[in-house]
Amino acid sequence: xxxxxQSPRYKVAKRGQDVALRCDxxxxxxxxxxxxxxxxxxxxxxxxxxxxxQLDKSGLPSDRxxxxxxxxSVSTLKIQRTQQEDSAVYLCASRGEQGAKAFFGQGTRxxxx
Amino acid sequence: AQSVTQLDSQVPVFEEAPVELRCNYSSSVSVYxxxxxxxxxxxxxxxxxxxxxxxxxxGINGFEAEFNKSQTSFHLRKPSVHISDTAEYFxxxxxxxxxxxxxxxxxxxxxx
Numbered sequence: 001x002x003x004x005x006q007s008p009r010y011k012v013a014k015r016g017q018d019v020a021l022r023c024d025x026x027x028x029x030x031x032x033x034x035x036x037x038x039x040x041x042x043x044x045x046x047x048x049x050x051x052x053x054q055l056d057k058s059g060l061p062s063d064r065x066x067x068x069x070x071x072x073s074v075s076t077l078k079i080q081r082t083q084q085e086d087s088a089v090y091l092c093a094s095r096g097e098q099g100a101k102a103f104f105g106q107g108t109r110x111x112x113x
Numbered sequence: 114a115q116s117v118t119q120l121d122s123q124v125p126v127f128e129e130a131p132v133e134l135r136c137n138y139s140s141s142v143s144v145y146x147x148x149x150x151x152x153x154x155x156x157x158x159x160x161x162x163x164x165x166x167x168x169x170x171x172g173i174n175g176f177e178a179e180f181n182k183s184q185t186s187f188h189l190r191k192p193s194v195h196i197s198d199t200a201e202y203f204x205x206x207x208x209x210x211x212x213x214x215x216x217x218x219x220x221x222x223x224x225x
Binding site for chain 2: 033105
């Protein structure tokens with residue numbers, strides 16, 4: 001596709017349930033980022049991949065959060081044993097060359113009830 | 114460590130008036146600077162970016178921003194706003210290849 005695609009767009013999970021959020025970056029983009037945007041806040045960095053290598057995961061809030069990009073293309077953000085504070089929009093972005101602009105997906109809105 | 118401060122959480126303005134959205138950053142190294150816009154229920158769109166060169170950067174939709182290294186600022190301006198500019202605006206900083214650090218956002222509300 002022409003842009004970054006995220007699925008699902010909306011996800012409602014019961015507290016304690018595991019969820020998996022998918023990101024399809026723009027074809028050929030080396031860098032892939034995950035952000036968490038809570039209501040009324042700016043996006044907060046979670047993790048960053050360059051190809052299949054996870055170069056920075058310093059933003060992951062707990063060990064319940066796990067991200068992978070096994071073939072350097074599609075990425076999955078997994079949240080185990082979801083809690084209410086995990087409710088947010090999860091944004092994925094991809095970028096080609098260094099300094100080039102990052103393209104964002106429309107996000108997945110996760111609501112934990 | 115990098116950080117971004119957007120001084121105004123909300124900016125109300127009348128249509129056709131000028132607007133300035135303020136952004137200050139902190140970083141120990143040279144940075145790239147960005148402004149993104151987020152319309153309701155949509156993803157982030159890049160308005161403009163500063164990588165190097167001229168400190169006055171022009172972006173889409175008539176927006177421009179000026180990089181001021183001494184004041185560590187990157188304020189966004191538009192001389193005449195439209196109703197359609199109503200959205201949330203995010204300033205972001207990146208140290209080269211690294212991730213983007215965002216400010217908390219400024220909600221621009223344009224009234225007729």
